[in-house]
Amino acid sequence: MRGxxxxxxxxxxxxxxxxxxxxxxxxDLDGTLLTVNSGRLWLRRERxxxxxxxxxxxxxxxxxxxxxxxxxxxxxxxxxxxxxxxGEPEERLRRWTREWYWEEVASFGAPGAAAVLTAxxxxxxxxxxxxxxxxxxxxxxxxxxxxxxxxxxxxELDNKRFTGRVVPPICYGAGKVEKxxxxxxxxxxxxxxxxxxxxxxxxxPMLERVARPRVVHPDPRLRREARRRGGPILDxxxxxxxxxxx
Numbered sequence: 001m002r003g004x005x006x007x008x009x010x011x012x013x014x015x016x017x018x019x020x021x022x023x024x025x026x027x028d029l030d031g032t033l034l035t036v037n038s039g040r041l042w043l044r045r046e047r048x049x050x051x052x053x054x055x056x057x058x059x060x061x062x063x064x065x066x067x068x069x070x071x072x073x074x075x076x077x078x079x080x081x082x083x084x085x086x087g088e089p090e091e092r093l094r095r096w097t098r099e100w101y102w103e104e105v106a107s108f109g110a111p112g113a114a115a116v117l118t119a120x121x122x123x124x125x126x127x128x129x130x131x132x133x134x135x136x137x138x139x140x141x142x143x144x145x146x147x148x149x150x151x152x153x154x155x156e157l158d159n160k161r162f163t164g165r166v167v168p169p170i171c172y173g174a175g176k177v178e179k180x181x182x183x184x185x186x187x188x189x190x191x192x193x194x195x196x197x198x199x200x201x202x203x204x205p206m207l208e209r210v211a212r213p214r215v216v217h218p219d220p221r222l223r224r225e226a227r228r229r230g231g232p233i234l235d236x237x238x239x240x241x242x243x244x245x246x
């Protein structure tokens with residue numbers, strides 16, 4: 001399925017460039033390395049612990065639905081979400097997140113991801129999480145899946161407390177490409193020759209950016225697009241069974 005998400009002409013132009021560095025494997029988190037949307041689990045926990053009210057929980061559920069449909073105003077959604085932790089110390093949110101992740105999220109690791117991660121690791125490819133999730137959830141995912149690094153949305157701090165704003169770009173849509181390109185420059189990564197695994201149509205910009213896009217149990221919009229463009233659709237819901245086409 002090499003390059004089946006390329007825009008016309010992109011692949012040929014990139015093949016003409018002299019490549020430098022080594023390719024990496026980038027992975028989305030929710031719906032890809034995890035079989036769930038961790039945002040829903042976070043909302044449920046925050047509501048249960050009384051840290052958000054009913055209105056905030058319902059608004060969060062609405063934003064998650066719009067996110068899945070690709071119709072979200074991501075700047076507004078992030079602003080609303082971060083308002084709930086504005087003024088909180090960073091270490092407190094890191095502690096809350098670690099407790100939540102290991103108690104309620106880690107058990108939803110996609111069984112079929114392990115063989116792919118092992119194959120990339122054996123080939124010497126850096127394994128990089130690329131997610132719109134928080135840095136604190138990303139730290140936990142890096143530990144769980146034994147990844148090398150992560151790229152995520154960054155929350156602005158003032159004196160180690162949250163301001164309620166994000167540090168642009170938000171790691172979403174084209175923002176993921178911007179983050180990955182900066183990372184590639186800084187770490188001698190051949191992004192043109194890299195892989196990206198995702199379940200979401202919101203990740204089409206990054207799927208189109210790399211040479212080796214991989215669609216993993218996709219949402220309906222991405223499934224339609226993958227079928228239109230051709231190429232296999234991976235399913236990591238069960239361990240094994242998928243060819244290691246790296």
